[in-house]
Amino acid sequence: MRRRFDHRLPLAAIALAFFALPILYLASLSFKTKDDVLSGAFLPGTVTLANWAQAFEAAPLSTFTVNSVTVALLSGLLTVLITVPAAYAVLRLRYGWQRLSDVTLSSFMAPPIVAIIPLFYLLKGAGLLNTVAGLVLVYGMVNVPVAYWLITPFLRRVPVELEQAAELDGAGPLRRLVSIVLPLIAPGLAATGLIVTILAYNEFLFASVFTFGNETRTLPVGISLFQGDRLVNFGQMAAASLTGIVPVYLVALFLQRFLVQGLAHGGIK
Amino acid sequence: MPMRERHAFSSPRDAGEGFILKETTMALGYAADALTTPEFDADGFRRLGRFLLRPLWLAPVACALIVTTLYPFVFLVALSLSKSSLGKPFRAFAGLKNYALALGDGEFIASLLRTVAYALLSSAIQVAAGLALALLLFTLLKGGRFLLSLFLLPLMTPPVMVGVAWKLILAPAGGLLNGTLLRLGLVDEPVSFLGSAALAWASIALADLWQWTPFVAILCFAALSSLPEGVDDAARLDGAGPFERFWYITLPLIAAPLAAIFLIKLIFAFKLFDLTYILTYGGPGFATTTTGFSIFRLSMQQFEVARAAAETLIFAALIGLVTLPVVRLHRALERREA
Amino acid sequence: MSAISLSGLAKSYRDVPVVKGVDLDIAEGEFVVLVGPSGCGKSTLLKMIAGLEELSAGDIRIAGRSVVDLAPAERELAMVFQSYALYPHMTVAGNIGFALRIAGLPRAEIDRRVRAAAATVKLEGLLDRYPRALSGGQRQRVAIARALARQPKVLLFDEPLSNLDAALRQETRVEIARLHKALKATILYVTHDQVEAMTLADRIVLMNNGRIEQAGTPLDLYERPATLFVARFLGTPAINLFGAARMGLPGAATVGIRPEHLLLEDATHPGGLAARVEFVEELGDVRLIHLLTEADEKIVAKQPAGSPWQAGQSVRVSWRTEHLHRFDLAGQRLDDAPEQRPEKAA
Numbered sequence: 001m002r003r004r005f006d007h008r009l010p011l012a013a014i015a016l017a018f019f020a021l022p023i024l025y026l027a028s029l030s031f032k033t034k035d036d037v038l039s040g041a042f043l044p045g046t047v048t049l050a051n052w053a054q055a056f057e058a059a060p061l062s063t064f065t066v067n068s069v070t071v072a073l074l075s076g077l078l079t080v081l082i083t084v085p086a087a088y089a090v091l092r093l094r095y096g097w098q099r100l101s102d103v104t105l106s107s108f109m110a111p112p113i114v115a116i117i118p119l120f121y122l123l124k125g126a127g128l129l130n131t132v133a134g135l136v137l138v139y140g141m142v143n144v145p146v147a148y149w150l151i152t153p154f155l156r157r158v159p160v161e162l163e164q165a166a167e168l169d170g171a172g173p174l175r176r177l178v179s180i181v182l183p184l185i186a187p188g189l190a191a192t193g194l195i196v197t198i199l200a201y202n203e204f205l206f207a208s209v210f211t212f213g214n215e216t217r218t219l220p221v222g223i224s225l226f227q228g229d230r231l232v233n234f235g236q237m238a239a240a241s242l243t244g245i246v247p248v249y250l251v252a253l254f255l256q257r258f259l260v261q262g263l264a265h266g267g268i269k
Numbered sequence: 270m271p272m273r274e275r276h277a278f279s280s281p282r283d284a285g286e287g288f289i290l291k292e293t294t295m296a297l298g299y300a301a302d303a304l305t306t307p308e309f310d311a312d313g314f315r316r317l318g319r320f321l322l323r324p325l326w327l328a329p330v331a332c333a334l335i336v337t338t339l340y341p342f343v344f345l346v347a348l349s350l351s352k353s354s355l356g357k358p359f360r361a362f363a364g365l366k367n368y369a370l371a372l373g374d375g376e377f378i379a380s381l382l383r384t385v386a387y388a389l390l391s392s393a394i395q396v397a398a399g400l401a402l403a404l405l406l407f408t409l410l411k412g413g414r415f416l417l418s419l420f421l422l423p424l425m426t427p428p429v430m431v432g433v434a435w436k437l438i439l440a441p442a443g444g445l446l447n448g449t450l451l452r453l454g455l456v457d458e459p460v461s462f463l464g465s466a467a468l469a470w471a472s473i474a475l476a477d478l479w480q481w482t483p484f485v486a487i488l489c490f491a492a493l494s495s496l497p498e499g500v501d502d503a504a505r506l507d508g509a510g511p512f513e514r515f516w517y518i519t520l521p522l523i524a525a526p527l528a529a530i531f532l533i534k535l536i537f538a539f540k541l542f543d544l545t546y547i548l549t550y551g552g553p554g555f556a557t558t559t560t561g562f563s564i565f566r567l568s569m570q571q572f573e574v575a576r577a578a579a580e581t582l583i584f585a586a587l588i589g590l591v592t593l594p595v596v597r598l599h600r601a602l603e604r605r606e607a
Numbered sequence: 608m609s610a611i612s613l614s615g616l617a618k619s620y621r622d623v624p625v626v627k628g629v630d631l632d633i634a635e636g637e638f639v640v641l642v643g644p645s646g647c648g649k650s651t652l653l654k655m656i657a658g659l660e661e662l663s664a665g666d667i668r669i670a671g672r673s674v675v676d677l678a679p680a681e682r683e684l685a686m687v688f689q690s691y692a693l694y695p696h697m698t699v700a701g702n703i704g705f706a707l708r709i710a711g712l713p714r715a716e717i718d719r720r721v722r723a724a725a726a727t728v729k730l731e732g733l734l735d736r737y738p739r740a741l742s743g744g745q746r747q748r749v750a751i752a753r754a755l756a757r758q759p760k761v762l763l764f765d766e767p768l769s770n771l772d773a774a775l776r777q778e779t780r781v782e783i784a785r786l787h788k789a790l791k792a793t794i795l796y797v798t799h800d801q802v803e804a805m806t807l808a809d810r811i812v813l814m815n816n817g818r819i820e821q822a823g824t825p826l827d828l829y830e831r832p833a834t835l836f837v838a839r840f841l842g843t844p845a846i847n848l849f850g851a852a853r854m855g856l857p858g859a860a861t862v863g864i865r866p867e868h869l870l871l872e873d874a875t876h877p878g879g880l881a882a883r884v885e886f887v888e889e890l891g892d893v894r895l896i897h898l899l900t901e902a903d904e905k906i907v908a909k910q911p912a913g914s915p916w917q918a919g920q921s922v923r924v925s926w927r928t929e930h931l932h933r934f935d936l937a938g939q940r941l942d943d944a945p946e947q948r949p950e951k952a953a
């Protein structure tokens with residue numbers, strides 16, 4: 001019986017190595033001594049924890065982290081609360097303007113740079129510039145099109161008969177959404193919530209313009225400032241970056257089932 | 270008893286036109302039903318109440334769209350016609366002067382060309398790479414699904430951190446790439462990857478590819494999973510080799526989703542900002558200054574918000590112009606299938 | 608020389624054996640039906656022969672030549688899939704001609720063969736349609752035409768009728784039988800439907816749990832099932848089974864008798880088992896009498912139309928010993944004693 005060598009396995013291994021490399025290198029750098037960094041080797045010669053301690057001294061990383069997590073969670077929640085009832089009303093109840101779906105999606109096409117000046121003045125006028133609340137509001141609204149796009153296929157797949165049965169049982173639209181539809185689309189809801197939360201966590205442009213004090217800055221902004229310093233210390237930068245990456249990776253690893261599902265179903269039909 | 274609620278499911282798609290008229294008539298119908306019933310009609314009033322509450326379902330999204338899209342565009346149009354600075358907007362009417370300034374600026378035009386070229390090219394490369402990765406994982410079956418979730422990680426990494434990681438890899442002194450090249454004797458002295466225009470673009474493209482290819486691969490994987498059952502086996506029996514099966518069977522069947530994936534990636538490519546900010550800050554010179562980045566500097570560092578507004582609108586129009594053919598292509602491919 | 612010869616064929620997914628050592632020879636021009644319950648490994652076996660699944664062990668010979676190292680297309684066989692697997696983006700003509708196009712045949716020759724194949728299954732008018740614009744039966748015929756166009760030595764069918772409604776299934780079954788006669792092709796046909804198996808096959812191969820239970824002509828399997836499983840699988844209504852001890856038949860564990868072999872008599876009649884008629888199913892040409900014995904066994908007797916039995920009646924059930932099928936504890940058939948087989952003795 002022939003057993004041919006499967007050439008796909010090494011290819012997959014190479015791909016995996018390529019995608020793992022930068023993160024592994026960051027991890028390695030964060031444990032390297034200052035002199036060791038200059039070797040350009042992949043693995044540290046001697047292992048030190050100094051970078052981690054210094055990174056947290058050099059910048060208020062814990063404040064940044066708290067800000068980032070707060071902004072991400074609250075804005076993610078806000079996005080879902082805004083989007084899901086509307087998507088349900090448009091797609092299933094046929095309330096209102098059917099083109100809302102298209103309009104929502106096309107508003108997603110404009111790059112964020114378009115909104116930056118107008119939103120700057122809006123936040124300034126509302127006294128929300130340089131506040132966590134301001135960022136929560138901005139992210140909560142900006143990510144609505146993405147959430148709409150992600151939740152749509154899940155909503156469409158709920159069998160109409162279930163809702164009709166509930167309607168005959170006397171359930172009004174809100175009750176149908178809460179007791180019938182939401183439990184059925186729970187995985188999609190989880191995926192949508194997760195993705196918009198991560199998007200908010202990762203965002204840089206708005207955060208860099210709408211915040212300008214350490215007490216309101218998020219991790220991406222904080223870390224971008226690191227490299228403006230006179231003395232760029234590779235090890236510290238790596239440690240600081242990893243600090244920002246670890247929370248998302250933990251979430252991604254524990255909830256990857258939802259993430260793949262949500263992304264894979266997302267409106268490419 | 271009126272039973273209008275029942276129509277919620279069966280009514281044909283509202284085409285938009287005649288919509289307001291229809292809604293008004295329905296509201297009047299509910300009110301009339303509720304009021305003309307001799308005894309108190311709780312059901313009728315509930316139905317009327319529900320009907321009047323309908324706008325509330327949509328109001329939050331409408332509000333979000335107004336704040337993030339409609340208002341910015343109106344604001345930008347006004348701003349672009351004014352004489353303004355960041356601190357003191359709308360000081361005077363300036364007519365089309367800002368547009369003239371923008372269009373007369375060679376550096377701005379160059380940034381537009383760079384941005385469009387980069388968006389198209391990088392999206393094409395990433396869709397090709399993502400499809401290849403998806404095909405690889407797809408044929409590995411069960412193991413592929415597991416690997417697929419590992420490939421989520423680049424997508425989840427904050428772009429600023431992606432930039433930092435690649436900057437450290439590409440660094441002339443102590444960077445992994447230069448260290449490796451030197452050790453292998455492939456170069457005699459460190460290469461300044463971010464120091465020349467071509468290499469700086471290549472570096473951005475590499476980091477961008479690292480971040481987005483897994484996303485493209487996940488979407489391609491989903492498209493491949495939706496291929497009809499048995500068709501690939503049938504083609505194998507018909508004598509089609511791997512390349513022929515890809516070319517005659519797989520590719521035509523995923524053409525429509527592939528166009529959609531390209532479109533999505535194109536939209537993201539136009540949003541490229543964080544990576545250039547961290548890796549090159551638009552340099553060397555203006556070599557990697559995308560339009561988004563140039564608008565950012567013009568408004569937030571030089572405070573020329575009026576001209577930045579004009580440039581933003583020109584940029585938005587250009588994006589529409591570039592993406593429209595892709596939207597058309599996607600529609601055509603979808604229609605071919607239906 | 609046999610058209611297909613399988614020896615020691617086995618397949619495991621990971622560590623789970625799905626096909627567990629299959630030996631089978633199919634003669635040229637023979638119509639062999641592979642039948643068995645869902646999940647017993649029929650499709651897997653078919654795909655192994657087609658080259659779509661790798662073998663874990665064993666050898667496959669087609670026309671005397673080992674084909675295990677050949678690509679599917681080089682094995683000179685064609686297959687009709689259960690899901691039809693039509694290429695949705697190609698017309699009917701494109702589907703039928705795809706293999707020929709891949710093989711690099713000249714356009715005129717492709718055209719000729721596509722038309723010929725389409726004519727065999729009466730598809731002439733539909734060549735420019737896309738699969739989505741065809742009915743289930745028409746899709747089915749395109750799948751068959753696509754297989755025929757390659758002029759294969761061997762045709763494989765994987766439950767080709769299971770997606771059709773009852774009337775169309777019957778019609779297509781007759782059509783396939785006719786095709787076999789006309790083409791004199793060697794056919795290996797998979798189904799889980801015993802009626803298809805009985806009506807189409809020159810020889811039935813009954814599979815269970817990755818192994819062949821019995822192979823033989825339809826009548827062989829029906830009249831002399833080698834195992835309890837075969838006895839139960841073939842025949843509607845299913846064979847009646849009794850504990851052998853109760854029937855006073857030492858040596859056997861289980862005794863079976865087909866519904867048409869049960870004899871019914873008035874309760875006054877001596878001998879046999881006492882039973883009561885539970886209810887009667889009228890099928891027009893026959894009546895199925897459902898009975899409950901004193902020991903609470905449910906049995907069914909098939910009686911001619913016009914027989915007098917009514918629900919609630921008490922009857923006596925008897926049979927002729929040559930109609931009994933006896934099985935041991937392992938479910939293997941116990942060979943009939945010579946005196947019980949007068950037809951052979953004669």
Ligand SMILES: Nc1ncnc2c1ncn2[C@@H]1O[C@H](COP(=O)(O)OP(=O)(O)O)[C@@H](O)[C@H]1O
Nearest residue numbers: 620623625643644645646647648649650651652
């Ligand atoms: N790719 C696979 N991986 C693991 N098990 C499989 C795979 N394909 C089929 N099986 C298992 O092999 C057994 C036989 O399947 P199959 O040949 O399709 O049965 P049949 O066609 O007789 O209904 C089933 O139990 C099925 O679950």
Ligand SMILES: [Mg+2]
Nearest residue numbers: 649650651766
């Ligand atoms: Mg099967």
